[in-house]
Structure formats: C-alpha cells, structure tokens
Amino acid sequence: MTKYEMLYILDAGLTDEAKESIIKKFEDLVVANGGTVEKTDRWGIRKLQYPIDYKTEGFYVLMTFEAEKTLVVELKRVAGITDGIVRRLITKI
Numbered sequence: 001m002t003k004y005e006m007l008y009i010l011d012a013g014l015t016d017e018a019k020e021s022i023i024k025k026f027e028d029l030v031v032a033n034g035g036t037v038e039k040t041d042r043w044g045i046r047k048l049q050y051p052i053d054y055k056t057e058g059f060y061v062l063m064t065f066e067a068e069k070t071l072v073v074e075l076k077r078v079a080g081i082t083d084g085i086v087r088r089l090i091t092k093i
Contacts, residue, residue, distance in 0.1 A: 001035065001066040008079060008088040009058035012045050019059055022084055026063060029078060035067030048086075058086050064093075 006026070010019055027037050043060035052058075072090055079088040 001068060003038075003064070003066050003093040004072060004090055005093055006063045006065070006075060006088065006090045008061055008063075009048070009086040010061065011055065011084045011086055012057040012059050013055075014059070014084050018084060022082060023061055023063075025082070026075065026078070029075065030063075030065045030067055030071065033067065033071045033074065035065050035071055038064040038066065040064075052086050055086065 008026075010022060014022075023040060023042070027040060030037050041062040041064075043062065045057050045059050048056055048058050075090060076088070079085050
C-alpha cells in the first residue's frame with residue numbers, strides 16, 4: 001500500500017456537525033476499501049488565496065492515509081460530488 005495525503009477545503013459556512021459528518025465520510029471510505037487512516041488534522045478556518053465561488057474563507061482538513069491506487073480515484077470521485085467541498089488535492093508521500 002502507498003501512503004497519501006488528502007488536503008480538502010470545506011465551506012466555512014457549514015455547521016460543525018456537517019463538517020464532522022464529511023470528515024467521517026472520507027475516513028470511513030478509506031477504511032471500507034481496505035486502507036488505514038493514520039491521522040486527520042483539522043486546521044480550521046483560514047483565508048483562501050483567492051475567492052472561490054465568492055467565498056474568501058474555508059475550513060482546511062488534512063488526512064494522511066495508506067491505500068491502494070484505486071481508492072484514490074474513488075476519493076476524487078466522491079469529493080467531486082460531495083456538497084460542501086470547495087477544493088481537494090490528493091498527493092503521494
């Protein structure tokens with residue numbers, strides 16, 4: 001298995017329960033597909049470098065995990081269709 005990092009930005013206007021729900025959704029997706037989540041860092045609300053959809057702030061989350069390459073494709077797909085995700089980036093460590 002390969003080690004990856006997924007940095008994603010949530011809409012800062014979401015409730016705390018909605019943010020935690022999305023974070024848990026991605027952690028559960030990794031575990032359900034045979035991967036392991038090493039840690040999830042919640043960086044909190046930070047100013048965006050440039051406005052995205054007229055938003056200037058976002059809630060940053062960094063998840064470090066180990067998984068197969070096929071799971072990365074699935075994570076990208078799910079992040080693309082999940083409401084509340086502003087941006088996402090998955091990199092191999």
